[in-house]
Amino acid sequence: MFSFADLEIPLVGAPMAGGPSTPQLAAVVSNAGGLGMLAAGYLNADQLAEQVKQTRELTDGPFGVNLFCPADPNDNPGNAKALLQGYRQALAPLGKQYGLDLLNYELVLPDHFHSLLDWLLANPVPVVTFTFGCPSAEQIERLQMVSTYVGVTVTNPQNAILATQADANFLCVQGPDAGGHQSTFRVQDEVNQLPLSQLVPAVQAVTNLPLIAGGGVGSNQDVQSILALGVEAVQVGTVLLLSDEAGTSQAHRDALQSGITETRLTRAFTGRPARAIVNDFVTEFDALAPAVYPHAHYLTAPLRAKAKDAGAWQHINAWTGTGFCQAHNSPTIKIIFNLLKPS
Ligand SMILES: Cc1cc2nc3c(=O)[nH]c(=O)nc-3n(C[C@H](O)[C@H](O)[C@H](O)COP(=O)(O)O)c2cc1C
16 A cells, blocks of 8 residues: 555645646646656546546556535535525626626536535545545445545644544645635635644644645745654745646646736635635635535626636635745756755
8 A cells, every 4th residue: 555655756646626637737746756656536437437537647656536526415505495595696797708697507516426426436546535524434445445545625623533533545735825725615614824843743733644735835935844853854835836748728828827926725715715816806706705515606607607718817715825926937856856956
């Protein structure tokens, strides 16, 4: 089974769903001696199969797949329907600009979690991580039975205890500076405010599991200070977003290079807290967004897709960690080299 001790470099390329993660990106990280990750959060089993196949063609090294745990429907507030209706009304004028009728748009909520899990049981990969919750002890054990090393992404000590009790092999500790969604277990949970430097010791106090950690990493100094906390590896996402091998959309790349320097945790795009560039969409809708997931995600999805196609970065979810000023257009291998080279 996989072990972090086998890695030649203590780096994990974060799973980044929605485009940035590609087999090419995962393979460069794995070929460099780290752990590359595929992001299956929005994929179906056929799409995952294709990405795994491509990754295997590009690397003999270990790699992992990240899944999103489905939201518990009871997790959403009792008045979720009314909240969503209000959000439809707020979004409607912008939707209209893109030729969309969001007031009458029919929400379809795909659920591929179980078919993805079945596929991974039948076609094992070295590592699987979970985000937005903890799978059951039985689901974890079934993956371990096919020699998959299982991680759970946690953002606070309470969730670290739950994942430890479910017998995960390791935890991925995500700090509040991380780009993209916070892996809170429940949609309504408040985001942890402890910086990673305090969060990791707080998690170490409640579990003996091996940890990896990330959030806000842009430099070698960041990597060194997280490793000094006693974790096995550092997970980096944002700093890879502009790399040649990332599938980051042009609109997302433009947002990162727009000169905007502010990021914020917002529920505006999906109903779950996620760190993004503060563009016009965030400014206008952050205060109006309901904590209703995944409904809010699928309500804004057509608008974001149209905006992305139009290159309108002011209206897309440009997920970004606080270290994004240190992301550069460059081959991934060079970024990895710089992260590991003392300056
Ligand atoms: C564009 C983007 C997409 C992300 N998608 C996922 C995902 O699918 N699954 C996941 O566990 N984390 C996801 N994350 C969070 C990363 O796993 C990781 O926590 C984060 O990138 C680390 O912080 P950093 O971005 O500041 O390096 C995403 C992050 C970004 C920037």
